[in-house]
Amino acid sequence: MRLICPNCGAQYEVPEDVIPQDGRDVQCSNCGDTWFQPSTQMMAEEAEARAATPPPATEAGSVDAAHTREDALQEPPQDAWPSAPEPEPAAAEEHWHEDPDAPAPGTPPAAPPEPEADPAPAKRRLDPEISRVLREEAMREEALRSGRDSLETQPELGLEDLPEDEAARRARQSEERVARMQGLDPAPQAHAAPLDRDRLDPQPGSRRGLLPNIEDVATNAPGETKPATPPPADAPAPPARKRGFSRGFLLVILLMALAILVYSNAAMIAESLPQADPYLSSYVAWVDQWRLWLDAQAQALAAE
Structure with a gap:
């Protein structure tokens, strides 16, 4: 015997003796729904009673009415009134006049009118305070740009052709003297090096930065280097290095x-x-x- 759950449609195959003659309530294990399940004998009796009962008259009448309605729809409709005569085309042509606004034959159709453009939105007026700040920024930028453009570069004024003053002459002579002591040729340096005004002291009296350091001159002079003196023969020998590892190992x-x-x-x-x-x-x-x-x-x- 097959049991079908009316809620979820789950099917169960059970023996017929599980359901008694009077039927019983069963529960679906899938969805938990409970319904009354009649026995096989009860279902057979219900089927016999349904087959023995004639169909009601209302159903037969409704079936006949449905057939009658279908037959009526299939029959062609009959005209109840005679049709009116059609107007003659000649009479219509007599009252025809040409439309003056109609385009001439053979001319292309006119283009559809373009949609009107939306009116431009009204401009919002800027806050006076904001406009003042923007105006000041623009003026400042313009002033900076004009100052940058007005900056001019001045070419060389021929300072090399000016006569040397006393401080520059002494500085050049000291440089030549140092170069001569180092074994270099002072002539190219004297003629090739341009006059450096930054090295000159603004005060003519102080010329401390013009002269080279005497210690550097004495150290770099090639003719004044003295050979190293050997140590005397009776000098004591340096003390031997202590060997702490050996002493520790012996201990x-x-x-x-x-x-x-x-x-x-x-x-x-x-x-x-x-x-x-x-x-x-x-x-x-x-x-x-x-x-x-x-x-x-x-x-x-x-x-x-």
């Missing part, structure tokens, strides 16, 4: 040897110094413990 070796001697001669030292017996016994026990630990580690490594 560790000595301490290890002393510890081994104390361990091996502990009984003899205890007889000579009975007061040191407890310290020697603890020291020997500590060394024995370390020996046993090393022995165990060595055996473990050998076993691997």
Whole structure:
């Protein structure tokens, strides 16, 4: 027997003996809906009763009325009144007049009128304060631009052709002297280098920055270099470098040897110094413990 859920349409195949003769309420496991399920016998009795009952008269009448309406629609309609006579075309042509506004035959149709453009929106007036600020900015930019354009460059005024003053002449002579001491040719420098007005002191009395440093001249002069003097023969030799690593290594070796001697001669030292017996016994026990630990580690490594 097949059960169909009226809510979600889920189908279930169950034996017929699950539903009793009087029917029962069942619940869908998919959506949880509950409905009354009649038994197979109840459904058969209901089908027999429906087949034995004749159709009602109202249904038959409605069917006949529907057939009658279809037949009426299929029949062609009959004219109840005679049709009016059609007017003669000659009479219509007698009353025809040419439209003066109509275009001549053969002329192209006129273009449709263009839509009127929307009126321009009214301009918003600028705030007077904002316009004043903008005007001031424009004036400032124009002033800066005019000042930048009016800047002129002046060519050389022939300063090299001017006669040298006393300070420039002394400066040139000192430079030539230094170049001569260094073994250079002062002539090209004197004629090629232009007159530098920035190096001259504005005050004629102070010429400290014009002359070169005497120490630099003495150091760079090639003819005045003195050879280095050798040290005297009886000078003491510099002390040897201390070798801290060697001394530390020797100290560790000595301490290890002393510890081994104390361990091996502990009984003899205890007889000579009975007061040191407890310290020697603890020291020997500590060394024995370390020996046993090393022995165990060595055996473990050998076993691997």
